[in-house]
Structures are given as structure tokens and as C-alpha cells.
Amino acid sequence: MQHSQMIAGAILVVCLIPTADTCGQEKTTEDKTAQSARPNFSDHIKPILRRHCLKCHGDDKQEADINLPTYSSLLKGGSAGKIAVAGQSSQSLMFKAITNSDAEARMPPNSPPLSKVEIDLIRRWIDSGLRETATGKSMAKSRDLTFLPASNAGAKPEGPPAMPGDLAEFAGPKVVRPLPVLAMDTVRGLRCSRSLLKSMFD
Numbered sequence: 055m056q057h058s059q060m061i062a063g064a065i066l067v068v069c070l071i072p073t074a075d076t077c078g079q080e081k082t083t084e085d086k087t088a089q090s091a092r093p094n095f096s097d098h099i100k101p102i103l104r105r106h107c108l109k110c111h112g113d114d115k116q117e118a119d120i121n122l123p124t125y126s127s128l129l130k131g132g133s134a135g136k137i138a139v140a141g142q143s144s145q146s147l148m149f150k151a152i153t154n155s156d157a158e159a160r161m162p163p164n165s166p167p168l169s170k171v172e173i174d175l176i177r178r179w180i181d182s183g184l185r186e187t188a189t190g191k192s193m194a195k196s197r198d199l200t201f202l203p204a205s206n207a208g209a210k211p212e213g214p215p216a217m218p219g220d221l222a223e224f225a226g227p228k229v230v231r232p233l234p235v236l237a238m239d240t241v242r243g244l245r246c247s248r249s250l251l252k253s254m255f256d
């Protein structure tokens with residue numbers, strides 16, 4: 055057993071003792087935040103925005119008409135529309151802005167990018183439905199996985215089969231075969247061919 059596995063095992067044992075209520079207390083806030091399965095605006099996102107964005111998207115200045123200090127102002131979006139689409143981080147301007155590979159276009163500008171932990175929190179916050187608080191409701195539409203085939207599925211479609219309409223005239227190349235193609239008896243070798251060829255060329 056590796057050293058790290060032994061430590062992990064030991065921690066697990068301690069955690070399983072019901073009276074051991076100290077377990078996990080030594081974790082840093084960032085660890086806990088990062089592990090929070092459902093990030094919410096008040097506890098996780100607001101502190102990130104305050105640290106990195108409000109200078110230019112706050113009450114004093116609203117670059118691109120984007121104002122990020124409150125949940126409702128963030129949801130309102132900016133001059134280009136909404137910046138966060140519940141359930142779809144990849145479609146959210148806010149997420150695109152912080153992950154832009156072009157350093158000049160990335161937010162915050164002229165600064166190092168947000169940390170992986172921060173980016174991951176924002177991504178999961180958007181994907182899990184933009185919760186305002188820990189008890190808030192997800193705004194992402196739940197996916198409908200029911201499948202109802204159309205009532206005529208499998209039936210022969212009515213009418214003539216669809217055919218391509220106007221196709222351009224196509225003149226294929228003319229094939230010139232001066233000699234007939236010969237089928238040779240390959241099982242018995244090429245014995246027959248010699249006489250055949252001879253008869254043709256003589």
C-alpha cells in the first residue's frame with residue numbers, strides 16, 4: 055500500500071467514527087468552495103466578481119453596459135444582451151469572456167486570468183442553473199428525456215419517392231475497348247491464353 059493510500063485510509067477510518075466531528079475542519083475555504091457541488095451567486099460567485107470585475111463592471115463604471123455587483127444586475131446583461139444562459143456555460147458571454155484564449159480580449163483585461171478554481175466555479179454555477187443562494191432554485195430547464203415516436207413512424211411515406219429534381223446533363227467519358235476483355239482461367243494458369251492471343255493477333 056502506498057503511503058498516500060494509507061493516509062487516505064486512516065482519514066476515512068477517523069471520519070467513520072461518529073464522534074469525530076472535527077473531520078474536515080482543517081480544509082481551507084477555497085477547498086470547500088471548490089467542492090461545493092452547487093455553487094450559488096451569494097456564496098461563491100459574488101466574491102469572485104468583487105475581486106476581479108467590479109472595478110470596471112460595478113456601480114462606478116459599467117463597461118459594455120455590464121454591471122455585476124448584484125444577482126439581478128448580472129442577469130440583466132449588457133449592451134450585447136444576456137451574459138449568462140442558465141445551464142449553458144459554453145453559450146454564456148460571461149464564461150467565454152473569462153476563458154477567451156486571446157489574452158487581449160479575455161476578462162479581466164490586462165490581468166492574469168482567473169484561477170482554475172474560480173473558472174470552474176463560474177462554469178458550474180452557470181451549468182447548474184444560476185442559483186442565487188444555497189437554497190435558490192435552478193433556472194436551468196430540466197431536460198426532457200421522454201421519447202415519443204411520431205404516430206406514423208415506420209409507415210411508408212405517401213406519394214412518389216423523393217427524387218432529385220433538376221440534375222445537370224452528364225456526359226461520361228467514352229470508353230474505347232479495341233479488344234474484348236478476356237476472362238482467363240486463373241485456376242489452370244494461363245495455359246489457354248497463349249493460343250487465344252495468338253488467334254487474335256495472327
Ligand code: HEC
Nearest residue numbers: 106107109110117118120134137147148151152161162163
Ligand atoms: C479593467 C477593466 C475591466 C475589468 C477588471 C473587467 N472588464 Fe469586462 N470589460 C471591460 C471592457 C472595457 C469591456 C468592453 C470590451 C469591448 O467592448 O471590446 C468589457 C466587456 C466585458 C464583457 C462583454 C464581452 C463581449 O464580448 O461583449 C463581459 C461578459 C465582461 N466584460 C465580463 C467581465 C468579467 C466577468 C470580469 C471579471 C472576471 C470583467 N469583465 C472584468 C473592462 C473590464
